[in-house]
Amino acid sequence: MNKNRIEIIKTAELSIDKGEYVLYWMQQSMRVNYNHALNYAIERANESFLPVLVYFTIDTAFPYINKRSLFFMLEGLEEVKEELTNRGINFIIEIGNVKDTINKYLKHTMLLITDKGYLRYQKSIREECFGLIDKNYPNIRIVMIDQDVIVPVNIVSQKVEYGAYTIRPKITKMYLDYLDFHNLKEVENKTKLNYQNIDIKFLYSVINVDDSVFKSEVFIGGYSQAKKILYDFINNKLNYYLASSDPGLDLTSKLSMYLHFGQISSLEILEHVLQAISNKQIDKNAGDSFIEQVLIRRELAYNYVTYNKYYDNFLFITESWAYKTMNEHANDKKEYIYSISEMIKLKTHDIYFNAAMKEMLETGYMHNYMRMYWAKKIIEWTPTFEEAYNIIVLLNNKYFIDGRDANSYAGIAWCFGKHDRPWKERNIFGKLRYMNDKGLERKFDINKYINRINSL
Ligand SMILES: Cc1cc2nc3c(=O)[nH]c(=O)nc-3n(C[C@H](O)[C@H](O)[C@H](O)COP(=O)(O)OP(=O)(O)OC[C@H]3O[C@@H](n4cnc5c(N)ncnc54)[C@H](O)[C@@H]3O)c2cc1C
Numbered sequence: 001m002n003k004n005r006i007e008i009i010k011t012a013e014l015s016i017d018k019g020e021y022v023l024y025w026m027q028q029s030m031r032v033n034y035n036h037a038l039n040y041a042i043e044r045a046n047e048s049f050l051p052v053l054v055y056f057t058i059d060t061a062f063p064y065i066n067k068r069s070l071f072f073m074l075e076g077l078e079e080v081k082e083e084l085t086n087r088g089i090n091f092i093i094e095i096g097n098v099k100d101t102i103n104k105y106l107k108h109t110m111l112l113i114t115d116k117g118y119l120r121y122q123k124s125i126r127e128e129c130f131g132l133i134d135k136n137y138p139n140i141r142i143v144m145i146d147q148d149v150i151v152p153v154n155i156v157s158q159k160v161e162y163g164a165y166t167i168r169p170k171i172t173k174m175y176l177d178y179l180d181f182h183n184l185k186e187v188e189n190k191t192k193l194n195y196q197n198i199d200i201k202f203l204y205s206v207i208n209v210d211d212s213v214f215k216s217e218v219f220i221g222g223y224s225q226a227k228k229i230l231y232d233f234i235n236n237k238l239n240y241y242l243a244s245s246d247p248g249l250d251l252t253s254k255l256s257m258y259l260h261f262g263q264i265s266s267l268e269i270l271e272h273v274l275q276a277i278s279n280k281q282i283d284k285n286a287g288d289s290f291i292e293q294v295l296i297r298r299e300l301a302y303n304y305v306t307y308n309k310y311y312d313n314f315l316f317i318t319e320s321w322a323y324k325t326m327n328e329h330a331n332d333k334k335e336y337i338y339s340i341s342e343m344i345k346l347k348t349h350d351i352y353f354n355a356a357m358k359e360m361l362e363t364g365y366m367h368n369y370m371r372m373y374w375a376k377k378i379i380e381w382t383p384t385f386e387e388a389y390n391i392i393v394l395l396n397n398k399y400f401i402d403g404r405d406a407n408s409y410a411g412i413a414w415c416f417g418k419h420d421r422p423w424k425e426r427n428i429f430g431k432l433r434y435m436n437d438k439g440l441e442r443k444f445d446i447n448k449y450i451n452r453i454n455s456l
Contacts, residue, residue, distance in 0.1 A: 001036040001145070002180045004155050007116070009130055009142035018139055019110025021045065021053045021090070021193060025102065025129070028122065028148055029115040029262035030056070030076050031223055032083040032184065037115045037145040042089075042185045044111055051191040053109070054084055057094045057101045058207065063121055064397040064404050066210035068364055072401050075221030076263040078200045083223075088190025093198050095207065099128045105195075106137050115262070116146040118153070118302055118406050120309070148262055149299050150270060151178045153306045156299065160307040163419040164292075167300050175295060181271050216364040218456075219257060219401060226258035230269060234276050241286045247367040247440075248448030253290070254365060257401035259298075266294055300419065301410035311409045314389045322417030325430030326385045332428045338381045340391050352437055352446065353377045355453040362456050364401035367449070375415040376435045380428055389416065 024041040032038065038054065045052045056077065058070075077093065084091040094101035106112065112133065117123055126144070133140050146152040151174055161167040219225075233253040237244075244251035258264045270291065277287040310316035338348050344361065346354040356370040366374065375392045382388035392412050397403040414420055415432075422431035440446045 012141040020108040023109035025114040034265040071215040072221035079222040218363040226264035246444040248445040260402040301406040305406040317413040318418040329430040
């Protein structure tokens, strides 16, 4: 692993008589493959011939958690458990807040390794846990690994970037140093630790979360699904990716939800895509345009949520020119006003918006171009910009399997001018970029999209 991924949160001398195992608190990276933190835990354990214990907690207070996101996560965790067990690695699942559930596992470890979380809640639970260790277990060393991006966020840049054009040269210059592909080491001590574990199958029915959003019938969670989708994408779609902004063509990867739950790493995706380009299986321009999304645009979003600590507060999400123009157009007359419930019931006059909503409600996913169109329409039909923002965030995080992500906040902020530029001034939107149905009809075979969604 590139050493820059390692953040030593707390130093303490490692000594074998201080612990019975090495503890890896898995939270962001719910995978076995290309999990540097897990590999690091195995290396440290092997040095002292100790077993590895992987701990995961299902936090029912996690913002926006519901049946859809929970089931997708559990499907992934079932595979993680099986894979770890096959490798002789202990895996324990708890339900509840980390600071209440990790305590008994801290007592017997000499070291805590964890993966990095990028959003406020993820950071706060880590800080609580580290505080607990500081207070009660001064001899435990804490190491955090930044592994759900290609280049660690603080290495790429130390400030909020203006846009893809400012972060692209920085990432391009350094990302080759972070292609730290690896095979997971074998753990030498496979002792089965005596902790009672929960049967994941049992959890589907007992965990009490918002059940107003049902499980996606289209997408199943887990690494093997992610891999299947990745191979299908590379073999059948990637060569045509330059045309993928057309929602009718269905040419994108649909990997965002697997990336969101850390069920596959962007590093593994990039490895396969680079290989396909170098084998000439994939046209370089097509491959590069996908890399622009999965590397540059995605990591721009991580930069945004890292350096803008108010990334989800409407008053701080975008640039001053955008606030100025929104203020100037705050009282523009709006031809249509729809409530959130009318939108959910697909009762707007706009068939494209209704189709996009249907895709979101029924599958938990929406095509990128339709996400932009959908959010712009909510801005157009809601009394104020701030109300529109709140509705978009709510729907986004409740219904998308990939919601509650750095990409969610950056994608929504983009609709309000962030990482974009001023456009020709017009009613309601001012200088924010405007989108309309005529644009969809002119650019794309949009009826194909409508037919696909209608047939769901
Ligand atoms: C209003 C709005 C809301 C959005 N909400 C989310 C969200 O909740 N979660 C989410 O993951 N993405 C979100 N996005 C970004 C983007 O729409 C999705 O990442 C993309 O549509 C996922 O589909 P895919 O995996 O098939 O994409 P592909 O085209 O196959 O791209 C591959 C990967 O690249 C990354 N990527 C693609 N487009 C973008 C982009 N515009 N910005 C940043 N990264 C990108 C994603 O990780 C994606 O999985 C949002 C965009 C907008 C405009």
